[in-house]
Amino acid sequence: MTDAIVVGSGAAGVNAAWPLVERGLSVTMLDYGNEDTVYAPLVPDRPWSELRRGDEGQARYFLGDRFEGVPFGEVRVGAQLTPPRMFITADTEELTPVASDTFGVSESLAKGGLASGWGAGVFPFDDDDLTGAPFSRGEIDPHYEAVAERIGVSGARDDLLPFLGDCEAMMPPLELDSAAEAVLERYGSRREQLNRAGFHLGRTRLAACSRAHRGRDAHPYLDMDFWSDAGRSVYRPRWTLDELREFDNFRYLDRRLVLTFREDGEGAEVACRLADGGERETHRARAVVLAAGTLGTARIVLRSLDRYDRPLPVLCNPYTYAPVVNLGMVGRKARDRRHSLAQLTAVYRPNPDEPAVVAQYYSYRSLLTYKLMKESPLGYKATLSIMRLLTPIFGVLGMHHQDVSSPAKTCTLRRGGDGPDKLAIEYRPSDGEERRHAAAETAVLACFRKLGCRALKRIRPGHGSSIHYAGTLPYRAEGGELTTDAASRLHGTRAVHVADGSVFSPLSAKGLTFTIMANADRVGALLADELG
Amino acid sequence: MTEVRRDAELEREAEVITRYLVGEAPGRGHVVSYVSANSVLFADADDALTAFCRRRPFWLPLVDSGAGFLDNACLLRRKILLMAAILEASTRFAPHFLPGESTTRLDLVRVGVTGAVAALRTLLGVPLVLTLRRSR
Numbered sequence: 001m002t003d004a005i006v007v008g009s010g011a012a013g014v015n016a017a018w019p020l021v022e023r024g025l026s027v028t029m030l031d032y033g034n035e036d037t038v039y040a041p042l043v044p045d046r047p048w049s050e051l052r053r054g055d056e057g058q059a060r061y062f063l064g065d066r067f068e069g070v071p072f073g074e075v076r077v078g079a080q081l082t083p084p085r086m087f088i089t090a091d092t093e094e095l096t097p098v099a100s101d102t103f104g105v106s107e108s109l110a111k112g113g114l115a116s117g118w119g120a121g122v123f124p125f126d127d128d129d130l131t132g133a134p135f136s137r138g139e140i141d142p143h144y145e146a147v148a149e150r151i152g153v154s155g156a157r158d159d160l161l162p163f164l165g166d167c168e169a170m171m172p173p174l175e176l177d178s179a180a181e182a183v184l185e186r187y188g189s190r191r192e193q194l195n196r197a198g199f200h201l202g203r204t205r206l207a208a209c210s211r212a213h214r215g216r217d218a219h220p221y222l223d224m225d226f227w228s229d230a231g232r233s234v235y236r237p238r239w240t241l242d243e244l245r246e247f248d249n250f251r252y253l254d255r256r257l258v259l260t261f262r263e264d265g266e267g268a269e270v271a272c273r274l275a276d277g278g279e280r281e282t283h284r285a286r287a288v289v290l291a292a293g294t295l296g297t298a299r300i301v302l303r304s305l306d307r308y309d310r311p312l313p314v315l316c317n318p319y320t321y322a323p324v325v326n327l328g329m330v331g332r333k334a335r336d337r338r339h340s341l342a343q344l345t346a347v348y349r350p351n352p353d354e355p356a357v358v359a360q361y362y363s364y365r366s367l368l369t370y371k372l373m374k375e376s377p378l379g380y381k382a383t384l385s386i387m388r389l390l391t392p393i394f395g396v397l398g399m400h401h402q403d404v405s406s407p408a409k410t411c412t413l414r415r416g417g418d419g420p421d422k423l424a425i426e427y428r429p430s431d432g433e434e435r436r437h438a439a440a441e442t443a444v445l446a447c448f449r450k451l452g453c454r455a456l457k458r459i460r461p462g463h464g465s466s467i468h469y470a471g472t473l474p475y476r477a478e479g480g481e482l483t484t485d486a487a488s489r490l491h492g493t494r495a496v497h498v499a500d501g502s503v504f505s506p507l508s509a510k511g512l513t514f515t516i517m518a519n520a521d522r523v524g525a526l527l528a529d530e531l532g
Numbered sequence: 533m534t535e536v537r538r539d540a541e542l543e544r545e546a547e548v549i550t551r552y553l554v555g556e557a558p559g560r561g562h563v564v565s566y567v568s569a570n571s572v573l574f575a576d577a578d579d580a581l582t583a584f585c586r587r588r589p590f591w592l593p594l595v596d597s598g599a600g601f602l603d604n605a606c607l608l609r610r611k612i613l614l615m616a617a618i619l620e621a622s623t624r625f626a627p628h629f630l631p632g633e634s635t636t637r638l639d640l641v642r643v644g645v646t647g648a649v650a651a652l653r654t655l656l657g658v659p660l661v662l663t664l665r666r667s668r
Contacts, residue, residue, distance in 0.1 A: 049630070052623075052626045052630060053623060053626055053627070053630075054623060055623065056623055058621050058622070058623070059565065059618065059621040059622060062617075062620075062621040063617055063618070063621050066572050067569045067572055067573055067614070067617075069617075070569075070573070070613070070614055070617045072573070072605065072610050072613070329634070329635065330635055330636065330637060330640065331634060331635075331636055331637065332634055333633045333634045334631075334633060334634060365631065368617070368620055368621070368629070369616075369620060369629045369631075370613060370616045370617040370620050370629075373613060373616060374613055376600065377600045377601055377604055377654075378597065378600055378647070378650040378651070378654065379593055379596040379597035379600055379650055379653055379654070379657070380553065380596055380600070380609070380612045380613065380616060381552055381553055381593060381596070382597075382646050382647070382649065382650035382653070383650075384553060384616065384628075384629070385642075385646050386643050386646050386647060386650075387631075388629065388630070388631050388632065389631075389632070389635060389639045389640075389642055389643050389646075390635060390639075390643060391631030391632075391635075392631055392632060392633065392634050392635045393635045
């Protein structure tokens with residue numbers, strides 16, 4: 001019998017598997033494992049501007065063979081996915097359906113999960129952010145360090161250090177682009193005033209290599225990060241999966257959709273359905289680690305325990321973005337060499353009684369002009385002229401808010417009848433929450449205005465659009481059905497552990513992915529001790 | 533309508549829209565892509581605004597502007613956006629879409645003037661679009 005089954009190959013799965021495999025335990029990873037085999041090989045490792053002028057085959061990967069890269073209609077969840085990234089959400093509408101008129105969902109059945117298109121922002125949590133978790137920053141810190149070394153993290157020790165903490169494994173930061181430099185220069189001259197208002201700005205800490213690391217290249221600054229993984233510089237869980245597959249005690253089984261687990265005297269049995277053919281298959285292990293993503297794990301748990309129609313809490317960072325013109329760039333030449341990830345991060349927390357808002361600044365270019373034209377109410381010819389003139393000073397600010405559970409934010413598994421079970425999601429923040437978010441956004445935009453960035457409008461892509469789902473099976477020391485203990489074991493079970501975002505409630509405004517990885521490493525290490 | 537006639541209309545659209553956006557005729561490859569994309573994305577749908585602009589390309593700037601104000605996601609707007617995407621993702625027309633190296637103060641003035649002209653076109657385009665819709 002295998003020591004452990006890990007369900008899912010995303011940010012949580014591979015990092016939970018790592019300490020188990022490293023300690024010599026036998027691990028089987030069950031995964032659906034969709035990949036992009038069509039577009040990835042077509043994208044040359046050349047700078048974006050060079051491809052635009054010289055690659056005759058660019059239409060295939062920029063637009064897609066079925067023009068799936070041309071977005072019509074309203075802004076929606078996952079609209080930033082480009083054709084080479086669309087494998088991330090493939091098959092989910094059919095196999096993991098969701099019913100909701102209040103919440104947009106992006107789930108993944110891809111090898112590497114949602115983090116295959118992750119923005120790579122690294123936000124270690126402080127003790128405040130870890131409210132509700134059974135560990136402090138000091139206790140999770142060794143796991144932050146272990147994961148930072150594993151995935152490669154670059155960043156600076158700047159004004160964000162008090163909010164993010166230090167990291168020994170951190171590489172030097174990636175180079176800033178010209179627009180971010182202009183913002184940071186202005187911040188330097190207004191720093192005291194902005195800090196007094198609770199606004200702190202620094203370089204975004206990123207899971208991207210600024211030097212060669214674990215067989216991956218230093219970032220090549222091609223500005224193609226939305227389209228390809230040149231040099232494997234930006235972290236994707238697939239890189240860790242590739243390393244895991246070099247161990248003899250690790251087995252990766254893809255083309256399997258995990259349905260249920262069932263405990264017995266010796267451990268647990270996991271049932272899955274084969275993607276090709278649809279037959280059912282079972283696997284046995286001494287322990288199971290669920291890392292199928294917050295909503296995927298909720299489905300497996302509710303189905304396994306026959307808790308259909310029983311609502312679970314669900315959280316997701318409220319998200320707003322604002323296109324901005326960066327007046328500090330007027331008259332300045334924009335360097336072609338750049339990356340497409342978030343350049344700068346701001347933490348806004350005017351007083352300790354209020355939750356922080358986290359904002360990230362991106363320069364807009366490589367997602368192409370027609371995607372911006374769509375938003376304009378003017379004639380497209382005029383819009384094109386305006387966009388070409390403004391693109392060098394054009395940026396996007398994304399703002400994330402904290403989320404807390406409430407009876408109006410739930411997900412419930414409904415029996416599917418002839419088809420797959422359906423997850424029904426209700427998500428209705430209170431008026432008070434909405435007002436607080438709007439007020440905080442106004443304050444953040446006012447701070448950026450002092451840095452020369454003027455917002456053109458505020459866009460709320462809808463609830464669920466941050467794709468940071470959490471809080472369905474929260475930590476509860478006192479126990480309780482459908483909650484987890486300090487070792488991330490599902491209460492009422494002996495052998496079932498949860499390693500993904502399900503356990504975090506409340507949800508800090510900082511992106512959760514890096515903390516999911518560190519906690520998965522912690523869960524894997526604890527389980528290795530237990531099985532050892 | 534026969535398939536041959538439908539394709540001819542779509543080819544005509546491709547030419548009209550390309551001339552509107554970049555002031556040149558499209559290449560054969562762009563036209564083929566546009567026809568094929570119409571079949572995939574719009575099931576070869578047609579409407580009064582598109583048919584009018586196909587016959588009278590002179591009015592396309594006004595109809596596009598009016599439609600942008602009244603119904604930003606109407607079929608004509610989506611068709612223009614599709615053609616823009618096809619042109620942008622081609623080496624020949626990429627320079628029409630690539631941004632400059634910098635934005636100068638003079639560029640900001642140009643933006644203001646372009647925006648004002650676009651707003652004027654919208655004012656003129658709105659009644660035209662309303663008339664075309666009523667006359668259908």
